[in-house]
Amino acid sequence: MATTTTPITGVDLDSYWMPFTGNRQFKAEPRIIVGADGWYYQSADGRKILDGLSGLWCCGAGHNRSELAQAIAAQAQELDYAPAFQFGHPKAFQLAQKLRDLTPPGLEHVFFTNSGSESTETSLKIARGYWRQKGQPGKTRLIGRAKGYHGVNFGGISVGGIGANRKLFGATLETDHLSHTLLPENRFTRGMPEQGAALADELDELVALHDASNIAAVIVEPFAGSGGVIPPPLGYLQRLRELCDKHDILLIFDEVITGFGRCGATTGAEFFGVTPDIANFAKQLTNGVIPMGAVVVSPEIYQTFMATGGPDYMVEFPHGYTYSGHPIACAAGLAALEIFEKEDLAGQVAAKAGHFEDCIHGLANHPHVLDVRNIGFAGALTLAAYDGEPARRPYEVAMWCWQRGLYVRYGGDTLQFGPAFVMDNADVAEMFNIVGDALRAAA
Numbered sequence: 001m002a003t004t005t006t007p008i009t010g011v012d013l014d015s016y017w018m019p020f021t022g023n024r025q026f027k028a029e030p031r032i033i034v035g036a037d038g039w040y041y042q043s044a045d046g047r048k049i050l051d052g053l054s055g056l057w058c059c060g061a062g063h064n065r066s067e068l069a070q071a072i073a074a075q076a077q078e079l080d081y082a083p084a085f086q087f088g089h090p091k092a093f094q095l096a097q098k099l100r101d102l103t104p105p106g107l108e109h110v111f112f113t114n115s116g117s118e119s120t121e122t123s124l125k126i127a128r129g130y131w132r133q134k135g136q137p138g139k140t141r142l143i144g145r146a147k148g149y150h151g152v153n154f155g156g157i158s159v160g161g162i163g164a165n166r167k168l169f170g171a172t173l174e175t176d177h178l179s180h181t182l183l184p185e186n187r188f189t190r191g192m193p194e195q196g197a198a199l200a201d202e203l204d205e206l207v208a209l210h211d212a213s214n215i216a217a218v219i220v221e222p223f224a225g226s227g228g229v230i231p232p233p234l235g236y237l238q239r240l241r242e243l244c245d246k247h248d249i250l251l252i253f254d255e256v257i258t259g260f261g262r263c264g265a266t267t268g269a270e271f272f273g274v275t276p277d278i279a280n281f282a283k284q285l286t287n288g289v290i291p292m293g294a295v296v297v298s299p300e301i302y303q304t305f306m307a308t309g310g311p312d313y314m315v316e317f318p319h320g321y322t323y324s325g326h327p328i329a330c331a332a333g334l335a336a337l338e339i340f341e342k343e344d345l346a347g348q349v350a351a352k353a354g355h356f357e358d359c360i361h362g363l364a365n366h367p368h369v370l371d372v373r374n375i376g377f378a379g380a381l382t383l384a385a386y387d388g389e390p391a392r393r394p395y396e397v398a399m400w401c402w403q404r405g406l407y408v409r410y411g412g413d414t415l416q417f418g419p420a421f422v423m424d425n426a427d428v429a430e431m432f433n434i435v436g437d438a439l440r441a442a443a
């Protein structure tokens, strides 16, 4: 088998099967990142690269924060690992309390995971288990939304609405999906669009089809992230909340991207003014420095498990990961959320979101741009496709940007932007200048 080597690192590149990567293209033209500082990366060929996506939406406070490095080092010397099952350590309780405080009233009990994908699985199992313990075991069907992304495990791809992530893998869970809210009449809207709240009413139709007695939960992202930054239409999430209440269906918000600052408020729930029964987090929880996720649930859900768990030495929820509430992840989470509060990162986003919006919408008339969307410090451009090759142009533009010193995320027919919350206005403008040049170069 051919072995690709890079003069940069001197290692063979074939051993590593890279996730969500065009491995053949990458290994022909590697893009190696060797360092980071603030909102910049350093490439192996010594260039400073503007980080247009806070890593993968996870490093809002900027890279290489010394507070996080110190918290991790100290924890590794004090308590490296403690069993997650049947024993506890202080920082897991402290971090749970912090998450209770940061999430809206009504979200009070925290289950720890190690990623957004695990948060999805955990939340779906909580929803099904809740109804079974309430004496309604038929309520198992899960409703997602087209273009939704909930990670890559079997539950996540079942409720997810991105066909490319599901079609290789055969049978999935019993689900159905709401329509997405990316409407042609809303193209080039700044922030939340006017049209589309009525799409939430499709839940009534799904209830008519499946019956509420068979539906456990609806899961949506407050704004769809990976599907191409799709802000919810005005009133849409409120309507979904009302319909879930009407039909006795749990509402799950997947806040893996919206969690902790991205919208310009602490959570998407807070920003959009709608409280779900369950909220899923990951990414920004530790500023990306250590893998960690969390699922925060209502007292009604938690108390139902407690009340139906049998003798009090029995496990109420047979679920958990070896690394749930890992001490080092908890130390990182506490330190990251301390930075989040101290530096008012949500407030920083709220203050700079208008400038971000002006900059990204400045690209509306550039070649190939079919749509521009934004909310908080998140934005996307939809680009005109080559015939039969929707994913090619974003890839080409992103490669051009990488050569000019900007890391920009591309996926499907979009380019996506999610800078660090601390990025200054000048570099936000610079980021979109580079993209503008790239679009003209691609014309």
Ligand code: PXG
Pocket (backbone or CB within 6 Å): 056, 057, 114, 115, 116, 117, 118, 120, 149, 150, 151, 152, 221, 225, 226, 227, 254, 255, 256, 257, 282, 283, 409, 411, 416
């Ligand atoms: N839910 C949501 C809403 C997400 O955005 C996950 C679950 C899964 O999290 P993990 O930690 O298992 O990856 C995500 C992750 C992108 C991009 O470019 C988005 C994600 C991951 C990587 C890239 O939009 N979202």
Ligand code: PLP
Pocket (backbone or CB within 6 Å): 320, 321, 322, 323
């Ligand atoms: N597979 C085997 C054989 C295991 O023993 C375990 C955990 O004990 C797992 C998978 C699950 O690993 P984790 O708890 O890290 O998700």
